[in-house]
Amino acid sequence: MILAIPTRGMRKSIDSHNSRNEAVCDWIEASVLFSLSGEVSISDILDALLDEGIYEDQSFAREYIEGCLIELNKRIVWLGKATPLRVSHQKIIRTTKSWKDSPGYAYCLALSLASWYPDWAALVKDYTRQGLLFENLTLECLETLFHGWRVLATGWASGRARKIHKVVKDVASAVGESVGDVELYIEGSANEAGLDLVCYRPFPDGRVGIPVYLVQCASGKNNFKAKMQTPNMKVWTKIVAFTYTPKRAFATPFAFMDTKYRMMCNMADGLLLDRCRLLSAGHTNANWLSLKLSTDINKWLSTRIASLPSGD
Numbered sequence: 605m606i607l608a609i610p611t612r613g614m615r616k617s618i619d620s621h622n623s624r625n626e627a628v629c630d631w632i633e634a635s636v637l638f639s640l641s642g643e644v645s646i647s648d649i650l651d652a653l654l655d656e657g658i659y660e661d662q663s664f665a666r667e668y669i670e671g672c673l674i675e676l677n678k679r680i681v682w683l684g685k686a687t688p689l690r691v692s693h694q695k696i697i698r699t700t701k702s703w704k705d706s707p708g709y710a711y712c713l714a715l716s717l718a719s720w721y722p723d724w725a726a727l728v729k730d731y732t733r734q735g736l737l738f739e740n741l742t743l744e745c746l747e748t749l750f751h752g753w754r755v756l757a758t759g760w761a762s763g764r765a766r767k768i769h770k771v772v773k774d775v776a777s778a779v780g781e782s783v784g785d786v787e788l789y790i791e792g793s794a795n796e797a798g799l800d801l802v803c804y805r806p807f808p809d810g811r812v813g814i815p816v817y818l819v820q821c822a823s824g825k826n827n828f829k830a831k832m833q834t835p836n837m838k839v840w841t842k843i844v845a846f847t848y849t850p851k852r853a854f855a856t857p858f859a860f861m862d863t864k865y866r867m868m869c870n871m872a873d874g875l876l877l878d879r880c881r882l883l884s885a886g887h888t889n890a891n892w893l894s895l896k897l898s899t900d901i902n903k904w905l906s907t908r909i910a911s912l913p914s915g916d
Contacts (some may be wrong), residue, residue: 605640610717715734729825790839801819
């Protein structure tokens with residue numbers, strides 16, 4: 605099976621390549637990962653591009669796809685054991701029995717597809733569960749990548765709505781700092797104030813001045829650029845009396861080409877955890893996700909994958 609051509613991100617290309625590389629790479633990856641056969645040939649990809657009028661010249665289309673396959677190979681190297689794909693001379697092949705064997709990869713890829721298939725994405729009515737799963741995935745990623753660090757959930761993953769006073773108290777206690785002036789700088793009706801996770805590295809001496817990342821987890825494209833500026837460091841350094849200014853981190857399931865990634869890093873003004881960075885937690889151990897989270901993700905994905913638009 606090959607998925608239908610995305611309705612966004614891919615444009616007719618006659619004299620120049622006009623499609624978004626991220627869209628094409630996601631389309632190829634998903635066509636392989638979520639297919640029954642577990643493989644898609646390069647000729648299948650070219651036929652789809654020609655049949656749908658994206659390209660008129662096969663050689664020109666092949667030139668473009670070869671560039672996309674270079675990008676896919678690069679991602680495969682970055683992810684190590686966490687990737688379920690392999691690029692051969694004529695095919696892209698799934699190396700696992702099913703997409704369910706790679707829940708973290710499948711989940712992030714499915715969230716990315718929402719940008720390219722808006723009608724399919726609209727089938728999701730409740731984004732709370734989606735956000736919760738992504739926040740939990742980011743938490744486990746940080747715990748795996750940052751050995752010796754601790755991660756505190758302040759948003760949806762806490763399992764209950766918590767007002768800002770409780771969140772600030774918990775954050776201050778975790779990092780060994782004092783609560784600041786919450787009333788002066790934030791509305792009391794607020795919840796986590798744009799903060800989903802706190803990743804910090806305590807020392808045996810228990811003193812202040814430890815490395816701290818304030819993390820925003822964004823599972824969708826809605827208000828994406830605005831969310832990259834959260835949590836607001838000017839607010840958080842007032843409501844928690846940090847000894848020195850912590851760093852911001854932004855987690856997203858989307859994968860970016862190198863130039864775009866650099867731009868996004870600058871925009872986030874902090875640590876950017878895109879799909880490749882997140883899933884690199886499984887570089888040496890493909891089974892890095894907890895059994896509970898893997899099960900929860902696969903359950904959420906099952907109906908989503910079954911409704912993906914087919915190009916057959």
